[in-house]
Amino acid sequence: xAIAAIRITTYILVNLSEWKVLNAFGLNRIxxxxxxxxxxxxxxxxxxxxxLAVIFNIGSNQLILFxxxxxxxxxxxxxxxxxxxxxxxxxxxxxxxxxxxxxxMAGYYGxxxxxxxxxxxxxxxxxxxxxxxxxxxxxNPVSNANAGNLEMMVAIDLFIDPSCDANLAMNxxxxxxxxxKYIRLSEKHxxxxxxxxxxxxxxxxxxxxxxxxxxxxxxxxxxxxRAWQEFMRFGIRPPRVGMGSEMT
Amino acid sequence: xxTQQCVLKESGYSPELFGFEKIFERIVESIEKSDSGSRANIxxxxxxxxxxxxxxxxLSEICLERETKIFFSRLVGxxxxxxxxxxxxxxxLVDNCQLLYSRKIGGFEKLDLFLxxxxxxxxxxxxxxxxxxxxxxxxxxxxxxxFSERIELPPLVPEELKKMVAANLEWKLTFAEDAITKKEKWxxxxxxxxxLKHLKKTINLPIPKIDYFELKSxxxxxxxxxxxxxxxxxxxxxxxxxxxxxxxxxxVAKAIWKKSVSRAEGTIKPVDIxxxxxxxxxxxxxxxxxxxxLCMECVxxxxxxxxxxxANVGRSVYDLExxxxxxxxxxxxxxxxxxxxxxxxxxKSIRLVW
Numbered sequence: 001x002a003i004a005a006i007r008i009t010t011y012i013l014v015n016l017s018e019w020k021v022l023n024a025f026g027l028n029r030i031x032x033x034x035x036x037x038x039x040x041x042x043x044x045x046x047x048x049x050x051x052l053a054v055i056f057n058i059g060s061n062q063l064i065l066f067x068x069x070x071x072x073x074x075x076x077x078x079x080x081x082x083x084x085x086x087x088x089x090x091x092x093x094x095x096x097x098x099x100x101x102x103x104x105m106a107g108y109y110g111x112x113x114x115x116x117x118x119x120x121x122x123x124x125x126x127x128x129x130x131x132x133x134x135x136x137x138x139x140n141p142v143s144n145a146n147a148g149n150l151e152m153m154v155a156i157d158l159f160i161d162p163s164c165d166a167n168l169a170m171n172x173x174x175x176x177x178x179x180x181k182y183i184r185l186s187e188k189h190x191x192x193x194x195x196x197x198x199x200x201x202x203x204x205x206x207x208x209x210x211x212x213x214x215x216x217x218x219x220x221x222x223x224x225x226r227a228w229q230e231f232m233r234f235g236i237r238p239p240r241v242g243m244g245s246e247m248t
Numbered sequence: 249x250x251t252q253q254c255v256l257k258e259s260g261y262s263p264e265l266f267g268f269e270k271i272f273e274r275i276v277e278s279i280e281k282s283d284s285g286s287r288a289n290i291x292x293x294x295x296x297x298x299x300x301x302x303x304x305x306x307l308s309e310i311c312l313e314r315e316t317k318i319f320f321s322r323l324v325g326x327x328x329x330x331x332x333x334x335x336x337x338x339x340x341l342v343d344n345c346q347l348l349y350s351r352k353i354g355g356f357e358k359l360d361l362f363l364x365x366x367x368x369x370x371x372x373x374x375x376x377x378x379x380x381x382x383x384x385x386x387x388x389x390x391x392x393x394x395f396s397e398r399i400e401l402p403p404l405v406p407e408e409l410k411k412m413v414a415a416n417l418e419w420k421l422t423f424a425e426d427a428i429t430k431k432e433k434w435x436x437x438x439x440x441x442x443x444l445k446h447l448k449k450t451i452n453l454p455i456p457k458i459d460y461f462e463l464k465s466x467x468x469x470x471x472x473x474x475x476x477x478x479x480x481x482x483x484x485x486x487x488x489x490x491x492x493x494x495x496x497x498x499x500v501a502k503a504i505w506k507k508s509v510s511r512a513e514g515t516i517k518p519v520d521i522x523x524x525x526x527x528x529x530x531x532x533x534x535x536x537x538x539x540x541x542l543c544m545e546c547v548x549x550x551x552x553x554x555x556x557x558x559a560n561v562g563r564s565v566y567d568l569e570x571x572x573x574x575x576x577x578x579x580x581x582x583x584x585x586x587x588x589x590x591x592x593x594x595x596k597s598i599r600l601v602w
Contacts, residue, residue, distance in 0.1 A: 015442065175353040175356065178388050179351045179352050190387070211599040230354075
């Protein structure tokens with residue numbers, strides 16, 4: 001019953017989150033989706049409470065006995081499961097990430113598809129569904145790229161030959177960035193162009209916000225492609241392969 | 249830039265101003281202040297069809313007696329524009345400054361030069377800008393520093409719309425109440441299609457829409473306001489409806505009025521005022537092209553191809569035109585006035601406009 005209720009609620013909220021009309025109420029898909037794990041956990045705990053208190057009518061003595069059994073279970077190898085459930089609860093309470101965020105967790109990068117009682121489901125850029133145990137938040141840091149916002153900072157690196165005009169390259173990359181159809185520009189969402197000199201190449205880095213993190217890679221591709229087209233037109237070349245070995 | 253044909257009527261064109269009297273006075277004051285040495289360049293910012301150009305024309309009339317140079321849309325698009333600019337008088341009026349840039353690599357050259365000219369000049373520049381272009385450009389250029397006086401055109405109130413319509417009426421129009429049996433609803437439902445992907449079905453969900461004017465009238469009637477619903481003339485009701493439908497945009501109001509009157513056959517009732525509703529169902533590439541048209545207001549297909557060379561511009565333009573969102577005249581694309589606010593809301597929903 002609880003599982004059915006969770007599935008139905010999740011289905012409704014996921015579909016609801018894609019409505020463009022939400023925007024009129026100052027909401028976006030992430031604000032709707034963040035309700036899913038909260039409701040899910042509420043359903044689970046309501047079900048557990050119902051089973052223990054109403055069906056089995058467990059009193060305080062039985063509860064102590066049950067706690068003892070649980071303690072033994074934890075000692076015999078359920079501690080991972082317990083850590084995962086606690087990790088799930090902490091995720092709901094502290095919200096280091098939410099459904100819809102782009103995160104790196106336990107070495108995996110992707111969009112959070114679902115936060116379950118035990119695992120968090122990520123969809124990687126290659127469309128793989130990865131289940132990461134919630135307990136991993138105790139051992140590994142979680143990096144969140146958008147933290148509940150739809151906009152997402154994207155860093156785009158282009159490497160050019162050190163003999164090329166870096167100022168011109170920076171200017172071209174700036175224009176490629178600000179004219180991208182995927183960029184979000186506002187006071188809260190500025191952009192920056194940086195340059196760093198390495199021994200055998202120069203790195204030109206553009207940082208800007210994609211207007212929706214779903215366009216992260218399209219944004220990067222769009223800027224890179226158009227910038228390189230212009231670089232070629234102005235004779236800005238990529239670093240020469242094997243240049244390092246020639247010099248030694 | 250292919251904007252040579254984006255011209256308003258220039259010779260002998262003397263538009264009347266409806267509702268911008270205070271703004272007009274404010275600009276005249278700024279001109280006078282500029283004479284006394286405190287120069288503040290002016291940017292008039294507004295959405296399309298809001299009467300920016302008309303305001304500038306009106307200003308040009310008082311500036312004509314002085315050594316003034318006026319650049320209307322056609323000249324702004326001209327490659328010689330900056331050359332002429334250097335030789336102009338002490339007041340320079342420039343209309344549709346959004347035509348000075350193109351959203352592509354290398355598309356900011358003319359705008360760069362224009363802003364540099366302003367920064368190093370002692371002349372007073374009075375300029376008009378498309379609101380969406382301004383919002384975009386101000387994140388790239390310090391426009392607020394260059395144009396220290398910024399004027400956003402407010403929406404017209406029903407009384408101003410009434411004057412505007414009356415000035416353009418070609419025949420006598422009578423106003424009539426809606427049929428008595430049909431009491432207007434303050435709450436209406438429109439259908440919103442929701443695609444259920446797994447079930448491969450589309451269901452229409454009712455979305456409530458509140459008629460604030462009707463609701464306000466009923467509320468006032470209940471609390472015994474002096475301005476009861478029945479005391480509001482039918483003419484006022486018609487223009488309040490026109491204001492609601494057009495959001496006070498004069499160009500949109502004109503277009504809605506024209507369509508509404510053509511249905512009304514000489515007698516117009518509040519119910520005859522059309523409420524434009526567009527269901528926009530386009531992909532992101534098409535939406536981006538539509539956004540460019542919204543920002544530029546008048547753009548050629550070739551220019552769109554230059555801005556987004558990978559998009560299938562021809563087919564997208566065909567789809568946009570078929571959806572009734574844009575119009576093509578002399579190979580130049582512009583937004584259909586009635587669709588303006590639907591497009592704006594759609595752009596906000598897909599985060600192209602903020």
